[in-house]
Amino acid sequence: MYYSFGALCESRMAARLFRRVQGLFCVYKPPGVHWKLVRDTVETNLLQELNASAARPVPREVRYLLSQSCTGDGPKALTLSAASVPVLSEHPLVTGPDFQRIRVGVGHRLDAFSSGVLVLGVGNANKALNDLYSPRVTRDYTVEGEFGTATDDFSNLGRVIERSTYDHITRDKLERILAMLQGVNQKALLTYSKVDMRTQEAYEMAVQGLLGPEDKSVPILLGLRCIRFEPPNFTLEIQVLNETQKYLRKVVHEIGLELRSTAVCKSIRRTRDGRFTVHHALTRNQWTAAEIMKAIQQYHTTKKRTRVIQEQNELHDKKQDTTHSQSTTDKVDAVV
CATH class of the missing domain: 3.30.2350.10 (Pseudouridine synthase)
Incomplete structure (x- = not known):
């Protein structure tokens, strides 16, 4: 063979x-x-x-086959002849x-x-x-809602359980409710971060946006913004930790209640998950090996570039700390 x-x-x-x-x-x-x-x-x-790329021809082997030869009126003679034949045990239909x-x-x-x-x-x-x-990896969503209706599953496809008016709702009132919800969630973020807010470390982490829960926590809204308000329809941009889509629909429902009305969620669209954004997402006609390899290579390149930038920033911070420490020492020596 x-x-x-x-x-x-x-x-x-x-x-x-x-x-x-x-x-x-x-x-x-x-x-x-x-x-x-x-x-x-x-x-x-x-x-x-x-x-398809691994497809290979079926291997062949040499076998000696018996054949009959006729010599005049005498009996037929058996002869052996060498022949190259495929190895059927190695055929893709057999091996898979x-x-x-x-x-x-x-x-x-x-x-x-x-x-x-x-x-x-x-x-x-x-x-x-x-x-x-990781409990610190955030995700972004675009959520569409509609005032005036409440359903059993908080979506516009659920069973309607209540209808209400919404003419009294203005954009200012909606944004005040969003600010209130964000403030409540900011307190929850500090609680689950397990960092002493009176320390310098907490201040530096807050400035750099590194505060986050150490362990698994309840869903926490980090950002909540109205980007479209056309009653009864509205659209929110949400940045969140440890969420589910059911939780996001419930947030829309609670916003309606806070505004003394009702609201249902019409659609949820995730625009970012950690480093991955909607601009990196492959659409249905791009789910091929070539496009996937290209996307994986792009991810590795971006990750490597981000790592290099972080290392450079850390090195720069260390140099600044060293310079500041040396300057303080020189001033003390001068005074002495």
């Missing part, structure tokens, strides 16, 4: 391709689609392309495809009602998904 040089090259090419598609990237999940279907579609596309399963993991999930950034990891990169579950 023997393999051709071309078959070995194709096998190595498939192995290299598999290594290059291992990493983190994000896709755009459309509304009305379950996140499992998105993951399974990406996995199927990758398997098909990897197996080379790649039968690829482990595709999912970061923070989105329910079927919601859309937006969904982070996926392939192969060994699934371990890196744990970083996204």
Whole structure:
């Protein structure tokens, strides 16, 4: 049995391709689609392309076959003849495809009602998904609401349980409620941060925006802003920690109650999950191995650039601290 040089090259090419598609990237999940279907579609596309690149001809072997030869009127003689025949035990229909399963993991999930950034990891990169579950990793959403109705699940698709007026609601009143909610959540953030607010460390962390819960906490709203107000419709931009989409719909419901009315959530769109933004998300026609490899490479490049900038900033801060300390020492020596 023997393999051709071309078959070995194709096998190595498939192995290299598999290594290059291992990493983190994000896709755009459309509304009305379950996140499992998105993951399974990406996995199927990758398997098909990897197996197509790994396709190799069936190996062949030399066998001696019996054949009958007729010599005149005498009996037929048996002869052996060498022939090259395919090895059926190595045929793809017998062995199956080379790649039968690829482990595709999912970061923070989105329910079927919601859309937006969904982070996926392939192969060994699934371990890196744990970083996204850090209690300090924030996410951004664009949430659309509508005044005048209350439902049993806080969405516009639920069973209507109450209707109310909304003519008295103004943008100023809405923004005051948003500011009040943000203030309450800011206190919760300080509580879960477990940092003494009277220390210099707490002040520096607050300035740099590094305050966050040390452990798993309740959902915390870090930012809440109205970007569109056209009653009964309105749109909010929300930055949040440890949330679920059900919690965001409940926030819209509570805003309606605070304004002495009712409100339902019409749509939820995640625009950022950690480092991944909607600009990095691959749409349905881009869920291919080539586009995924490009997105993974872009993520690694951005991450490396960010790390270099952070190291430079830390080095600069250390130099400034050293210079300030030396200046203070010189002044003390001069006084003495």
